[in-house]
Structures are given as C-alpha cells and as structure tokens.
Amino acid sequence: MDVLREAGNLTAATEVKIAAEGVQVYYGDNHAIKDVDVNILDRTVTAFIGPSGCGKSTFLRCLNRMNDTIDICRVEGRITLDGQDIYDRRVDPVQLRARVGMVFQKPNPFPKSIYDNVAYGPKIHGLTRSKAELDEVVEKALRRAALWNEVKDRLQAPGTGLSGGQQQRLCIARAVATAPEVLLMDEPCSALDPIATAQVEELIDELRAQFSVVIVTHSMQQAARVSQKTAFFHLGNLVEYGDTDEIFTNPRDPRTEAYITGRIG
Amino acid sequence: MNNESHILSAFDRDLEGIQALIMKMGGLVETATLSAAEALEMRDTELAEKVRSGDRAVDELEERVDHEAARLIALRSPTASDLRTVLAVMKTAGSLERMGDYAKNIAKRTTLLIDLPQIEGASGTVRRMAVAVEKMLRDALDAFIARDLALAENVRARDHEIDQIYNTLFRALLTHMMEDPRNITACMHLHFVAKNLERMGDHTTTIAEQVIYLITGQMPEEPRAKGDRSSVASLEG
Numbered sequence: 001m002d003v004l005r006e007a008g009n010l011t012a013a014t015e016v017k018i019a020a021e022g023v024q025v026y027y028g029d030n031h032a033i034k035d036v037d038v039n040i041l042d043r044t045v046t047a048f049i050g051p052s053g054c055g056k057s058t059f060l061r062c063l064n065r066m067n068d069t070i071d072i073c074r075v076e077g078r079i080t081l082d083g084q085d086i087y088d089r090r091v092d093p094v095q096l097r098a099r100v101g102m103v104f105q106k107p108n109p110f111p112k113s114i115y116d117n118v119a120y121g122p123k124i125h126g127l128t129r130s131k132a133e134l135d136e137v138v139e140k141a142l143r144r145a146a147l148w149n150e151v152k153d154r155l156q157a158p159g160t161g162l163s164g165g166q167q168q169r170l171c172i173a174r175a176v177a178t179a180p181e182v183l184l185m186d187e188p189c190s191a192l193d194p195i196a197t198a199q200v201e202e203l204i205d206e207l208r209a210q211f212s213v214v215i216v217t218h219s220m221q222q223a224a225r226v227s228q229k230t231a232f233f234h235l236g237n238l239v240e241y242g243d244t245d246e247i248f249t250n251p252r253d254p255r256t257e258a259y260i261t262g263r264i265g
Numbered sequence: 266m267n268n269e270s271h272i273l274s275a276f277d278r279d280l281e282g283i284q285a286l287i288m289k290m291g292g293l294v295e296t297a298t299l300s301a302a303e304a305l306e307m308r309d310t311e312l313a314e315k316v317r318s319g320d321r322a323v324d325e326l327e328e329r330v331d332h333e334a335a336r337l338i339a340l341r342s343p344t345a346s347d348l349r350t351v352l353a354v355m356k357t358a359g360s361l362e363r364m365g366d367y368a369k370n371i372a373k374r375t376t377l378l379i380d381l382p383q384i385e386g387a388s389g390t391v392r393r394m395a396v397a398v399e400k401m402l403r404d405a406l407d408a409f410i411a412r413d414l415a416l417a418e419n420v421r422a423r424d425h426e427i428d429q430i431y432n433t434l435f436r437a438l439l440t441h442m443m444e445d446p447r448n449i450t451a452c453m454h455l456h457f458v459a460k461n462l463e464r465m466g467d468h469t470t471t472i473a474e475q476v477i478y479l480i481t482g483q484m485p486e487e488p489r490a491k492g493d494r495s496s497v498a499s500l501e502g
Contacts, residue, residue, distance in 0.1 A: 250482030
C-alpha cells in the first residue's frame with residue numbers, strides 16, 4: 001500500500017497552478033461564495049463536490065472568468081494563474097480561457113462539421129500556420145479525446161449528428177485543441193451512459209499527465225475514481241479540501257461525512 | 266462518527282443487519298468459551314459435545330457476514346465511517362470464527378482429558394482464563410456497538426492479564442510434568458487448551474483494534490503491553 005502511494009506521489013505534481021485567496025462571489029445581494037482559499041495543483045485532478053446550490057459550479061466559473069458574462073455577479077478576492085492575477089485589468093478574458101479551457105454539463109458542439117468544431121479554437125487563436133498543421137492538431141485532439149477512430153472517416157459530418165457520448169468527447173477534443181493548461185469540467189458525464197462515462201474518466205486520467213483538471217461532479221463515486229484532491233463545498237463555504245482517499249475513508253469535518261455517506265447533513 | 270440516518274433507509278437497515286450478525290456470532294462464541302471451560306472443570310462430556318457441534322452455527326454466520334458485506338459494498342458503495350464499519354465487521358467476523366474454532370478445540374480436548382488423571386488446580390485456572398476472555402470479548406463487542414473508544418482501548422490493555430494467567434499455568438504444567446511423567450499427556454492437552462485461550466485473547470484484541478479503527482479512522486500505533494513470556498521461559502527462569 002505504501003509502495004503504491006509513493007508511486008502515485010511520484011506522478012502527482014505539487015506545484016500550485018491556480019491559487020485562490022479570500023474569494024467572495026455575490027449574485028446581487030446573494031453571497032454565493034464565502035471567503036474561499038484553495039490551491040489547484042498542476043497535473044492533478046481536483047474534484048469539487050457538494051449539494052446543489054453549494055457554489056461549486058460558481059467557484060469553478062471564477063477560475064476562467066466565466067462569471068464575467070453575468071451582469072449581477074461580483075467576484076472579490078484574488079485568483080492567480082501561475083502567480084498572475086487573472087482579474088487584472090490587463091488580462092484578456094479570451095486569452096485566459098484559451099489557457100483555462102472548459103467543458104460543460106451538456107455537450108454543446110457548434111453546428112459545424114466535426115473537423116471545424118475542433119479546428120475553431122486553434123484557428124481563432126492563430127495557433128497553426130498551415131492546413132497541414134491544423135489537420136495535425138485536429139487529429140491529435142480527437143485522438144486524445146478517444147474519438148479519432150470513430151470519426152476519422154467522417155470528419156466533415158456535422159458534430160451534432162454524433163451520439164451524446166461522442167458529442168461530449170468532441171467538446172473535450174475542442175477544449176484540448178487550444179492546448180490549455182487547465183481544464184475545467186462542469187459535470188461532464190451527467191448526460192452520458194456508463195460506457196461513455198468510463199471513456200471520459202479514462203481520458204481525464206490521461207489528461208492529468210499534461211494538465212491540471214478541475215471537475216465538478218454530483219457523483220461521489222466519480223470524484224473518488226478520477227481525482228487525487230477533493231474539495232467539499234457547502235452553503236458557499238469550502239468545508240474541507242484534501243487527498244481524495246482521505247476524504248472518502250476518513251473525512252475530518254462531520255458535514256463532509258454526512259454528505260459523502262448520504263446522510264441528512 | 267455520524268449517528269444520523271441515511272437518506273436511503275435501506276442502507277441503514279443493511280448496515281445494522283451485518284452488525285447484528287456479528288453480535289449474534291459474538292454471543293455464540295462467548296457461550297462456547299464459557300461452556301468449554303465449564304465442561305473441562307465439571308468433566309461434563311455432554312456439554313463438551315454441545316460446544317463441538319455448536320461451532321457450525323458460528324461458521325455459517327461468518328459466511329453470511331461475508332456474503333452480506335460483499336452485497337453491501339456492491340450495492341451501496343459505502344464511504345467514510347460506513348466503509349470502516351463494513352471493513353471492521355468483516356475482520357471481526359474472521360476473528361470470531363477463529364475464536365469459535367479454538368473453543369471447539371478446547372471441547373475436543375476436554376472429552377479426552379476426562380479420561381486422564383486430573384491435574385490439580387489446572388482446570389480451575391483454565392476456567393478463570395475463559396471467564397476473563399469472555400469478559401474481554403463482551404466488552405469489545407459492546408464497544409463496537411456503542412462506538413466506545415475508551416472501552417475498546419481498555420480491552421486492548423487487558424490482553425496482558427490473559428497472558429499472565431497463561432504464563433502461570435505454563436509453569437505449573439511444566440512442574441507437574443517434571444514431577445510425574447504420567448501427567449505428560451494430560452498436561453500437554455491442558456497446555457493446548459491454555460494456548461487456545463491465550464490466542465482467543467489476541468483475537469479479542471484484534472477486534473478492539475478494529476473498533477478503534479472504526480471510530481478514529483486510524484489503527485492504534487503504539488505497541489500494546491506484551492505479557493506472554495513463555496516463548497523464552499524455562500524452569501530455571
């Protein structure tokens with residue numbers, strides 16, 4: 001057991017990728033996130049768990065400034081990516097989102113071909129110089145998302161014609177095509193069957209070799225399966241953050257225990 | 266620890282169910298331990314036979330615990346204290362099953378000892394040992410159900426007493442054998458009986474440690490007091 005644990009630690013980095021300090025989020029008068037401090041580690045999968053309305057998705061959306069699009073939303077505190085404040089005036093949110101990609105709950109492919117769905121990001125960010133290079137980026141992203149073999153013969157078919165699980169993997173391919181450093185996933189498997197879920201989970205595990213992945217999930221078992229770190233949110237507070245195996249065998253806070261064991265907390 | 270109910274009440278019923286099974290097992294093992302020692306002291310063949318045949322019920326309960334625990338893990342995916350409860354139940358059932366075997370073995374030797382010359386004082390000491398083991402086991406299982414950390418730690422510390430009685434008996438049996446070689450057969454059987462009870466004390470300690478793990482999430486670290494010195498003992502010592 002100790003040998004296994006040590007082996008796990010060798011592959012898990014401990015450098016901080018995103019640091020959040022004293023983060024507060026308000027929707028109008030509603031105080032949705034209360035003074036959250038947390039470090040998101042590089043090349044690590046971090047799971048955010050908690051009951052509906054606990055603020056986990058809201059907090060996730062702070063990490064790439066998706067909350068900017070909501071007028072009544074106000075974010076306070078400090079969030080840094082590699083030490084740089086992401087809420088600094090000089091930071092372009094579009095550039096930020098290329099570095100901190102996102103996958104949503106429901107697959108939302110563009111009404112374009114499979115190829116264009118993946119090529120869109122690299123094109124607008126000017127990441128490739130030639131068609132050949134773009135082809136290569138698209139293939140690599142689709143391979144990473146474990147979709148290439150299923151779609152390689154119909155890259156010009158519409159992305160919306162794929163099955164739900166394939167669409168979600170297409171969205172993941174689209175997100176990884178811009179070579180982000182952090183991938184945020186908001187319940188990426190909630191619309192998927194168990195096979196597609198397993199494929200996405202396998203992909204998440206592979207992605208952590210290169211990226212930092214943050215996943216919001218309602219499935220406790222999914223959090224346990226894919227993450228190395230788990231953060232439990234409750235009523236806007238970050239109640240407990242720690243190693244996933246600790247959280248699921250011996251949580252420190254009674255609220256965490258009540259939630260993960262399925263008790264009325 | 267969490268004493269609140271699960272939202273899914275069937276989960277609570279399953280968890281209570283497997284714990285009730287080990288309490289039932291524990292009750293049978295306690296009775297078998299006391300009865301085996303009583304049969305030895307009273308030279309009661311009938312009671313010894315009852316203990317021997319009663320062990321099957323303990324084995325069957327262990328199988329049921331394993332089956333129910335596997336089912337609970339598969340269907341309920343227990344976590345945190347629920348997971349520790351299931352793990353502690355499985356380990357405890359294993360210890361109780363071994364203890365049942367030891368009690369059965371004592372009863373088997375009792376049926377032989379009844380036909381051999383009596384060794385003065387030995388069966389009385391065995392009975393005292395059995396009473397102490399039974400009391401420890403009862404407290405360990407009470408600590409399990411009540412999630413009583415202090416009681417579990419107390420049980421763990423008491424294994425020492427069993428070891429001391431065992432050491433005393435070991436020396437007495439050696440002396441009897443030196444005095445008269447005709448005592449050797451009976452003394453050898455009595456020694457196995459005492460050793461069985463000493464091992465039962467160790468299993469009870471294991472159960473107490475499972476209770477500590479169940480409550481705290483950590484196995485106790487500091488080594489407990491070692492009272493069994495017979496492995497290095499001699500008549501001169």
